[in-house]
Amino acid sequence: KDPYLVYAKIAAILHPPASLKTGIHPKASVADHAIVPASCEIAAGAVVDNSVVLGERVYVGPNCYLGIGTAVGEDTRLMANVTLYHGVQVGARCLIHSATVVGSDGFGNARNADGSWTKVPQMGSVQIGDDVELGSGCTIDRGAMGDTVIANGARLDNQVHVAHNVQIGDHSLIIGQVGLAGSAHLGKWVIVAGQVGINGHRTLGDGVQVGGGSRVFDDIPAGSEVFGVPAHDKKTAIR
Numbered sequence: 555k556d557p558y559l560v561y562a563k564i565a566a567i568l569h570p571p572a573s574l575k576t577g578i579h580p581k582a583s584v585a586d587h588a589i590v591p592a593s594c595e596i597a598a599g600a601v602v603d604n605s606v607v608l609g610e611r612v613y614v615g616p617n618c619y620l621g622i623g624t625a626v627g628e629d630t631r632l633m634a635n636v637t638l639y640h641g642v643q644v645g646a647r648c649l650i651h652s653a654t655v656v657g658s659d660g661f662g663n664a665r666n667a668d669g670s671w672t673k674v675p676q677m678g679s680v681q682i683g684d685d686v687e688l689g690s691g692c693t694i695d696r697g698a699m700g701d702t703v704i705a706n707g708a709r710l711d712n713q714v715h716v717a718h719n720v721q722i723g724d725h726s727l728i729i730g731q732v733g734l735a736g737s738a739h740l741g742k743w744v745i746v747a748g749q750v751g752i753n754g755h756r757t758l759g760d761g762v763q764v765g766g767g768s769r770v771f772d773d774i775p776a777g778s779e780v781f782g783v784p785a786h787d788k789k790t791a792i793r
Contacts, residue, residue: 571631574613582614597634609646621657627684639696645684645706653691656680660695660702660718660736674698676718683707689714689730698736711748723760741776750785765791 574595578584581598588606596602599617606620609628614620616634624638627646632638636650639657650656662674678697683706688694692710695718696702704710704722711730716722720734723742728734732746735754740746744758747766758764759776768785782791 574611588620603640615652624657639680641679642682642696643679644682645686647685648682649687651688651690651692651712654688654693656682656688656692656694657696658693660698662698662718678702678719680704683724686710692716695720705742717754729766763788 576593576595578590578596579598582596582600584590584596584602585604585606587604588602590596590602590608591610593610594608594612596614597616600614601619602614603620603622605623607625609626611629612626613631615632615636618632618634618636620638621640621642623641626644627648629646630644630648632650633652635653637655638644642657657680659676662676663671664674666672676696676698678699678701680694680696680702682704685707686704688710689712691713694702694704694716697719700719702716702718702720705724707725708722710728713731714728715733717734717736719737721739723740723744725742726740726744728746729748731749733751735752737755738752739757741758741760741762743761745763747764749767750764750770752770756770757773759774761777762774763779764770764785765781765788768781769783770785774780779788780786781788
């Protein structure tokens with residue numbers, strides 16, 4: 555009935571992830587106060603800072619950086635050059651691909667009377683649930699006050715930007731080059747196709763599907779399929 559799903563399950567059995575070479579590489583740097591179980595692998599060039607807590611069987615790839623107070627759940631894999639800023643929380647069985655940055659500052663700037671800018675401190679963090687996959691080159695900003703949240707089972711393709719305080723619901727799918735502006739809220743099972751832009755403080759209900767290249771300027775009710783600039787009912791837009 556669903557050959558693609560069957561193929562995926564068979565392929566996963568025939569091509570499992572590479573086995574861990576447990577231990578800490580001599581060229582890695584692990585702080586004395588980090589918690590790293592013996593079942594983990596820390597590759598060459600990785601830096602694991604103070605108060606980091608890793609679950610069992612975590613893989614930290616070459617040249618990764620895990621900032622102070624980060625936590626990573628069991629069986630999660632961080633591929634080469636992943637950066638987790640201080641205080642970031644990553645769940646179990648996640649996969650984060652190379653060059654992705656989680657917890658960088660959100661873009662907050664207040665204008666002074668002379669036209670110059672004062673940086674707004676970004677005091678929140680990032681919470682990533684279980685079974686999440688982040689593609690290569692994604693940027694997930696920390697919250698301005700509360701946290702940016704990517705919920706269980708979400709999938710982000712390469713080069714997705716998630717701004718501060720965005721909420722992405724369970725099992726949502728975000729395809730490449732999507733930009734989510736600050737405080738956008740996506741429900742569960744949302745699908746956003748490539749090169750979509752979503753305005754800040756917009757809410758997309760559960761099950762919403764947004765066609766490629768669309769621009770979302772308004773809230774979208776649950777179950778809607780939208781397309782276009784501005785995004786509106788897909789059938790109407792195509793007609």
